[in-house]
Amino acid sequence: MYDVIIVGGGHNGLVTANYLAREGLKVAVFERREIVGGASVTEELWPGIKVSTGAYVLSLLRPKIIEDLQLKKFGLKVYTKDPGLFVPFENGKKLYIWSDIKKTQKAIEKFSKNDAKNYEKWVKFWDPLYDLADLLMLSPPVNLSNIDELLSLLKSVKIDEDTALSIARTFVTDGKSLLSEFFESDEVISALIEDAVVGTYASPSMPGTAYVLAHHVIGEVNGIKGAWGYVEGGMGGVTQALKKSAESVGVDIFESSPVDEILVEKGEVKGVKLSSGKVIESKIVVSNADPKTTFLKLLKNAEVDDELIRRIRSLKTTGVSFKIVGYSEELPDFGNGKSLSPEHIASELIMPSTEYIEKSYLDAKVLGYSREPWLSINIQSSVDPTVAPPGKFSISIFGQYLPYNKKLDEIKDKIAEITFDKIREFAPNFKLVKYEVLTPLDIERRFGIWEGNIFHLDMTPDQLYVFRPTIGLSNYSTPINGLYLCGSGTHPGGGVTGAPGYNAAMKILSDLKKRK
Numbered sequence: 001m002y003d004v005i006i007v008g009g010g011h012n013g014l015v016t017a018n019y020l021a022r023e024g025l026k027v028a029v030f031e032r033r034e035i036v037g038g039a040s041v042t043e044e045l046w047p048g049i050k051v052s053t054g055a056y057v058l059s060l061l062r063p064k065i066i067e068d069l070q071l072k073k074f075g076l077k078v079y080t081k082d083p084g085l086f087v088p089f090e091n092g093k094k095l096y097i098w099s100d101i102k103k104t105q106k107a108i109e110k111f112s113k114n115d116a117k118n119y120e121k122w123v124k125f126w127d128p129l130y131d132l133a134d135l136l137m138l139s140p141p142v143n144l145s146n147i148d149e150l151l152s153l154l155k156s157v158k159i160d161e162d163t164a165l166s167i168a169r170t171f172v173t174d175g176k177s178l179l180s181e182f183f184e185s186d187e188v189i190s191a192l193i194e195d196a197v198v199g200t201y202a203s204p205s206m207p208g209t210a211y212v213l214a215h216h217v218i219g220e221v222n223g224i225k226g227a228w229g230y231v232e233g234g235m236g237g238v239t240q241a242l243k244k245s246a247e248s249v250g251v252d253i254f255e256s257s258p259v260d261e262i263l264v265e266k267g268e269v270k271g272v273k274l275s276s277g278k279v280i281e282s283k284i285v286v287s288n289a290d291p292k293t294t295f296l297k298l299l300k301n302a303e304v305d306d307e308l309i310r311r312i313r314s315l316k317t318t319g320v321s322f323k324i325v326g327y328s329e330e331l332p333d334f335g336n337g338k339s340l341s342p343e344h345i346a347s348e349l350i351m352p353s354t355e356y357i358e359k360s361y362l363d364a365k366v367l368g369y370s371r372e373p374w375l376s377i378n379i380q381s382s383v384d385p386t387v388a389p390p391g392k393f394s395i396s397i398f399g400q401y402l403p404y405n406k407k408l409d410e411i412k413d414k415i416a417e418i419t420f421d422k423i424r425e426f427a428p429n430f431k432l433v434k435y436e437v438l439t440p441l442d443i444e445r446r447f448g449i450w451e452g453n454i455f456h457l458d459m460t461p462d463q464l465y466v467f468r469p470t471i472g473l474s475n476y477s478t479p480i481n482g483l484y485l486c487g488s489g490t491h492p493g494g495g496v497t498g499a500p501g502y503n504a505a506m507k508i509l510s511d512l513k514k515r516k
Contacts, residue, residue: 002028002252004508005272005282007259007298008448008487010038011061013288014242015501016486016508018069021249023509028280029251030272032258032448035236036243038288039447039454040496042234042387046434049394050387051325052235053438054447054454055496056378056396057081057347059219059228061238062138065498074244076237078229079383080222086346087191088334088426095191096342099227112185122182122192123226126217128159128167130225133218137499140507141465141474141491172461175209176354190353194376199454199494201320201403203361204354208460215459215493228347230380234387234394238496262287262294262483264302269482284482286504290449290456291469291489292317302480311470315489316463319404319440319452320364322373324397324419326435327388331379332427344382350375350422364401369411372422373399395432397423404440404451412437455494456487465491476504477511484508 004020006013009031021027035041039054058078066072085097095111098104101120108116129136136142159167170178175196179189195216196209203209221229231237243253262285263270271281287294295304295312331338334348351357351374360370376398381388388394399419402408416437423430440452449456457463466474469489476484486504488494 002026002280002282004028004284004286005030005280006286006288006486007262007272007294008032008038008288009036009239009243009253009255010288010487011040011239011242011496011498012486012488012501012504013038013286014239014246015065015069015498016286016288016505017251018242018246018249019502019505020508021246021251027246027251028282029246029253030257030259030274030280031253031255034256036253036255037236037239039443039449040235040239042236045325045436046327048389049327049392049434050234051327051394052380052396053323053325053436054443055235056323056380056398057228058231058235058238058496059221059226060216060495060497061219062134062498062502063220064134064138065502069242069245071238071241071245074241074248076241077232078221079232080224080227080229081345081347081383082227083342083346084228085191085194085349086334086343087187087349087351089187089352090425092335093187094335094343095187096346097191099224108185108188111187112183115183115185115188118182119188125166125182126214126226128163129214129218137492137497138502140503141468143466170210170214171464172207173210174205174207175213176204178210178213186353190351190357191349193354193357194349194351194374197357197361197374197400198398199321200458200460201316201318201401202460203358205358211461211464212459215495230378230384232384232386234380235496259298261300262298262302264299264480264483267303267479267481269480284484284508286484286486286508288487288501290317290453290487291315291473291485292450293448294485299480305479308470308472308479315469316458316460317451317453317456318458319443319449319454320401321443321452321454322399322402322415322440323438323443324399324416324432324435325438326395326432328393328395328430328432329391330429331382331393332377332423332430334427338429340382344379348377348379350377350426360401364403368403368405369415369418370401371418373401373419375399375419375422377423392433402439404444404453406441408439408441412439415439456489457493459493464493468493476500476507
């Protein structure tokens with residue numbers, strides 16, 4: 001008998017387990033795969049080659065969680081990715097985005113002197129959100145439909161009303177329009193627009209995408225605001241540190257132990273039944289699975305309100321992102337040669353114009369895939385020698401748009417061919433010795449995420465804050481007594497943040513205190 005059972009050992013589930021165990025609760029985690037980590041894992045698919053098959057770079061994991069759970073003590077080490085971005089263009093020009101503002105301004109000057117000046121304004125525009133990040137992320141969701149509540153929060157970091165309104169507007173506007181208020185060069189806008197559409201079935205001009213961008217720029221790595229980094233050993237370095245931290249405070253972690261059902265009697269949780277048939281009793285069950293998996297698969301015999309089930313079924317969950325992981329025996333030559341260069345450290349973006357991304361999206365709507373997808377290429381071994389032996393390079397390619405459907409296995413070879421052909425337009429020598437393609441269908445099968453949506457649910461305004469995952473479920477608890485949610489389908493959403501896990505733990509501890 002446990003006080004708490006966590007269903008799924010993704011990073012948020014491990015965060016929840018950690019905080020609850022630190023308060024003296026007896027906690028167990030049951031993970032369906034042979035390794036914990038969910039979509040934040042490292043897998044050695046070929047001898048000596050380690051790849052991050054899901055999430056691939058880190059920035060959003062809250063510093064408070066890193067400190068509270070002593071993750072550095074348990075092995076977490078992050079290499080700053082600098083330059084952060086590298087974008088080659090069809091006219092042969094190239095743009096680097098560095099952590100250093102002045103260095104980036106110098107790079108932007110080649111495209112627009114005005115944009116170079118405005119880049120500092122763009123970076124500073126987000127300062128109030130940086131200051132509010134923990135207040136917004138490590139607490140129950142604010143009501144976005146109440147503009148006064150949002151403005152009050154923004155004013156709490158001592159900014160004027162005009163600035164507060166400008167930031168509040170990012171929750172509903174589109175990424176392209178927001179960037180166009182600062183920049184005139186399409187190349188500069190293209191270099192910065194990825195964060196607005198990543199993981200989202202939307203084009204840069206669709207309302208709501210500015211918030212997706214905002215969600216991705218308020219992180220930090222090694223104390224550098226807005227920076228991203230590579231976790232030593234791959235993204236499994238995060239979840240292995242979380243696992244060690246949890247075990248150090250008595251959490252029992254069971255791998256290769258899929259939960260078949262969350263057991264409920266008379267509206268109250270009783271525990272879980274594993275696929276093996278074994279029943280484990282618990283007073284509280286916390287689901288790290290996405291909302292649809294939790295309510296439509298795991299609550300097999302529970303009585304749940306028909307209206308709530310209808311709302312859960314209607315949630316937008318179509319995955320659109322694909323991954324190709326593999327290794328090469330030489331670095332891609334983007335015009336500076338095959339020796340290690342700054343672009344090989346950066347995320348190399350194949351998104352040469354905003355119109356290119358719009359066409360990628362339209363293709364996906366009409367054809368079911370993008371004939372010319374936008375791509376982010378990351379070569380972790382450029383900074384981390386632990387993921388590939390000398391002379392080999394561990395490579396991750398993230399791409400869009402490839403909407404989920406049950407027949408994606410039939411076009412995997414085509415997706416690989418399209419992807420490699422597009423990269424070779426900019427780096428003709430690009431070639432992977434071995435590789436694996438992960439479509440949204442593969443992501444669903446591998447990680448157990450409904451329709452392969454990397455955020456569990458789309459991060460559109462109607463599925464954020466008090467609306468995430470849906471009305472009545474936004475505060476991590478459910479109508480079933482003792483059942484809680486802690487995954488990316490809850491506030492504040494996707495990415496390796498740890499925030500949903502932290503917030504769920506705080507809600508559970510608060511409820512337990514009230515009962516006493």
